[in-house]
Amino acid sequence: MTTTTTPSAGGAPGAPGAGLLAGKRIVVTGVITERSIAFAAARVAQEQGAEILLTGYGRMSLVELVSRRLPRQPPVVELDVTDPGHLERLPEAVGEHLDGVDGILHSIAFAPPSCLGGFLTAPWEDVATAVHTSAYSYKALALSLLPLMGGGGSVVGLTFDATKAWPAYDWMGVAKAALESANRYLARDLGPRGIRANLVAAGPLRTTAGKAIPGLARTQDDWAAKAPLGWSVTDTESTARACAALLSDWFPATTGEIVHVDGGHHAMGA
Numbered sequence: 001m002t003t004t005t006t007p008s009a010g011g012a013p014g015a016p017g018a019g020l021l022a023g024k025r026i027v028v029t030g031v032i033t034e035r036s037i038a039f040a041a042a043r044v045a046q047e048q049g050a051e052i053l054l055t056g057y058g059r060m061s062l063v064e065l066v067s068r069r070l071p072r073q074p075p076v077v078e079l080d081v082t083d084p085g086h087l088e089r090l091p092e093a094v095g096e097h098l099d100g101v102d103g104i105l106h107s108i109a110f111a112p113p114s115c116l117g118g119f120l121t122a123p124w125e126d127v128a129t130a131v132h133t134s135a136y137s138y139k140a141l142a143l144s145l146l147p148l149m150g151g152g153g154s155v156v157g158l159t160f161d162a163t164k165a166w167p168a169y170d171w172m173g174v175a176k177a178a179l180e181s182a183n184r185y186l187a188r189d190l191g192p193r194g195i196r197a198n199l200v201a202a203g204p205l206r207t208t209a210g211k212a213i214p215g216l217a218r219t220q221d222d223w224a225a226k227a228p229l230g231w232s233v234t235d236t237e238s239t240a241r242a243c244a245a246l247l248s249d250w251f252p253a254t255t256g257e258i259v260h261v262d263g264g265h266h267a268m269g270a
Contacts, residue, residue, distance in 0.1 A: 021244060029107050029108050036107070038107035056079070082137065104141060142186060156200065166219060197255055198256070203233075223262075231265065
């Protein structure tokens with residue numbers, strides 16, 4: 001059994017000025033391949049009328065290549081979210097392409113191999129890298145772009161249910177727990193500025209990031225059997241639509257929330 005999707009609403013794919021995100025200016029991080037959640041979210045955002053900008057780090061030529069496969073090729077800027085210099089220059093770099101920012105999609109996570117499948121043995125230096133890249137960067141990215149969000153807006157991040165200890169997820173699970181807590185504090189501190197902060201908790205997906213987790217394949221196999229709506233490990237569309245909805249104006253009074261897109265798996269007992 002797998003989840004099903006319906007045709008996109010709001011005009012022709014990629015048509016500016018039509019759809020749920022018409023007129024929105026959105027910064028999307030974490031696009032590496034077409035299988036990534038971030039790529040699906042960028043595509044859905046464009047289909048729903050948004051003007052987007054991508055950030056990438058390291059393999060910039062690959063990000064540029066993938067950006068051409070979107071309905072409209074967006075600008076791409078380099079960003080290392082752990083580098084204070086990059087974060088300081090980001091508003092100027094984004095401002096060269098967008099006259100403001102209405103939404104941010106944080107789709108960045110990384111843990112050194114020692115942190116996955118080595119909870120008792122991973123050194124602090126590696127754990128610190130995982131927490132910095134995967135959790136602290138959520139706040140750092142929002143704070144960096146805050147000068148461009150004078151009209152309020154929405155910050156959306158991606159998590160994987162941190163209320164449980166998953167096989168081999170280990171310190172990445174701890175980093176996601178930190179991200180989920182940071183989301184609540186970000187919601188508290190940015191709310192008075194009219195900025196919402198929410199997370200989407202997706203089920204296991206066959207992405208580049210997912211492949212790096214030892215034992216995740218078994219979790220993926222078990223997921224569909226437990227999820228009442230079923231689950232497809234290749235369906236990034238459902239998660240992308242949830243991101244688009246939270247980036248839109250349709251959740252004006254929702255912040256500090258975690259929206260589960262997992263077929264209902266999180267609500268079921270063992």
